[in-house]
Amino acid sequence: xxxxxxxxxxxxxxxxxxxxxxxxxxxxxxxxxxxxxxxxxxxxxxxxxxxxxxxxxxxxxxxxxxxxxxxxxxxxxxxxxxxxxxxxxxxxxxxxxxxxxxxxxxxxxxxxxxxxxxxxxxxxxxxxxxxxxxxxxxxxxxxxxxxxxxxxxxxxxxxxxxxxxxxxxxxxxxxxxxxxxxxxxxxxxxxxxxxxxxxxxxxxxxxxxxxxxxxxxxxxxxxxxxxxxxxxxxxxxxxxxxxxxxxxxxxxxxxxxxxxxxxxxxxxxxxxxxxxxxxxxxxxxxxxxxxxxxxxxxxxxxxxxxxxxxxxxxxxxxxxxxxxxxxxx
Numbered sequence: 001x002x003x004x005x006x007x008x009x010x011x012x013x014x015x016x017x018x019x020x021x022x023x024x025x026x027x028x029x030x031x032x033x034x035x036x037x038x039x040x041x042x043x044x045x046x047x048x049x050x051x052x053x054x055x056x057x058x059x060x061x062x063x064x065x066x067x068x069x070x071x072x073x074x075x076x077x078x079x080x081x082x083x084x085x086x087x088x089x090x091x092x093x094x095x096x097x098x099x100x101x102x103x104x105x106x107x108x109x110x111x112x113x114x115x116x117x118x119x120x121x122x123x124x125x126x127x128x129x130x131x132x133x134x135x136x137x138x139x140x141x142x143x144x145x146x147x148x149x150x151x152x153x154x155x156x157x158x159x160x161x162x163x164x165x166x167x168x169x170x171x172x173x174x175x176x177x178x179x180x181x182x183x184x185x186x187x188x189x190x191x192x193x194x195x196x197x198x199x200x201x202x203x204x205x206x207x208x209x210x211x212x213x214x215x216x217x218x219x220x221x222x223x224x225x226x227x228x229x230x231x232x233x234x235x236x237x238x239x240x241x242x243x244x245x246x247x248x249x250x251x252x253x254x255x256x257x258x259x260x261x262x263x264x265x266x267x268x269x270x271x272x273x274x275x276x277x278x279x280x281x282x283x284x285x286x287x288x289x290x291x292x293x294x295x296x297x298x299x300x301x302x303x304x305x306x307x308x309x310x311x312x313x314x315x316x317x318x319x320x321x322x323x324x325x326x327x328x329x
Contacts, residue, residue: 009052018046067125068103069093069307072116073132076194078108083223084251084279085296086132089153092300093130100308102127111194114141121145128307130300133195134162148310151303154197155316162316163302164197167276170292170321171201174246174274175208177290178329183244183272187217189231189256191248201248201276215239223248228255236263243271244329250275250282250291257285257328272329276321287327295319 015025020039028043046052071090073080080086086106094104109116109131120126121143128149131138139157142150147159156162178186188205191198206216217239221227228247232255235242247253253275257267267273267287274290275282282289299319306312 009050011052014043014047014050014052017050018043067127068105069097069127069130069304070105070107070120071130071132072107072109072120074109074111074113074135074138075133076111076192080133081106081108085223085277088296089130089132089300092297093304096301096304097308102308109138111135111137113138117141117146118143130303130307131160133197134160135194135196149307151306153299153303154195161303161306161312161314163299163306164316164318165294165296165299165321166318167197167292167294167321168200168204170276170294170323171246172204172208173321173323174276174290174292174329175205177323177325178244178246178272178274179208179212179214181272181329183329184214185217185239185242186214186244186246187219187235187239187242189228189235189245189247189252190218190220192222193220198248205246217242221248221252223251225251225255225258228252229259230255232256232259233263236265245271245273247273247275250277250279250289253289253291253328254281254285257287257289268327268329274329278324282324283326285328290326290329291324292321293324294321 011025012022015022018025020043024039025043028040029047071093073086090104090106097104120129129146131150131152132154134152134154136155139160142160150160152160152162154162154164175186186209188202190202202218209216219231219235221231228251231252232245235245245256247256253273257273260267260271265271276292277294278291282291302317
């Protein structure tokens with residue numbers, strides 16, 4: 001009949017070969033039995049010899065704790081998942097969960113997302129959720145079954161701890177630098193209006209330029225390269241005397257520089273450009289981009305660690321952002 005199909009090894013096989021009960025074998029292999037005993041050492045030796053690997057997914061489900069953490073990003077369309085920022089969050093979350101044998105998945109949450117949240121709450125495979133791009137409505141609609149299992153990257157609530165960059169400090173440092181280097185007509189390519197965390201950058205921009213007696217020039221947009229390109233063109237159409245552009249993120253800033261190059265506008269000679277995030281490509285652009293740091297990996301690791309620990313409600317953990325001076329501004 002051809003090659004014999006081998007049956008997968010089970011915990012019962014290991015227990016039988018080691019001469020112990022299934023419960024004893026389980027404790028020995030999961031680490032719940034921390035006492036060094038002959039039985040424990042025998043079970044581990046037998047498991048290694050037989051090539052047995054514990055099924056962490058089945059173990060998590062049996063224990064009722066869930067086998068995966070979901071990185072759930074809200075946005076008006078599924079393309080929010082295409083942002084390179086999301087992949088950095090996903091990678092950091094996976095690294096934090098790997099040591100506990102917990103998997104990670106990525107999911108889009110529509111802005112009107114109660115149904116999606118309730119599906120996550122009812123899914124026994126879900127250990128917890130890292131919310132990205134949180135909104136007040138999303139937090140208000142969080143099902144009770146998810147409370148204590150959710151951490152937010154962005155705004156939080158009394159029940160949901162949050163982890164985020166201090167973009168007020170970072171954005172403020174960028175705008176003050178532009179002013180200190182002689183720029184007097186500074187425009188901002190802002191983030192989407194539905195996202196609360198993007199308001200902070202626009203707010204501090206307005207505060208700094210108003211305090212300096214400068215005009216406020218804010219153009220709403222999003223986090224993409226093409227938005228930066230079209231935004232820079234619109235800025236120059238509305239305010240031809242603009243001498244600096246501060247973009248909500250590096251991708252938009254790079255798009256703005258591309259648009260300015262296409263018009264023959266010199267950066268930084270005619271118009272200075274600065275971003276926010278300090279992406280690797282920011283140092284490689286021509287000219288290299290002045291920006292502010294955004295420790296995405298540390299932030300996502302903090303949120304994932306909180307979920308694994310039961311997401312204690314400890315308010316907001318802020319991560320510092322620092323000015324990075326390069327040639328564009």
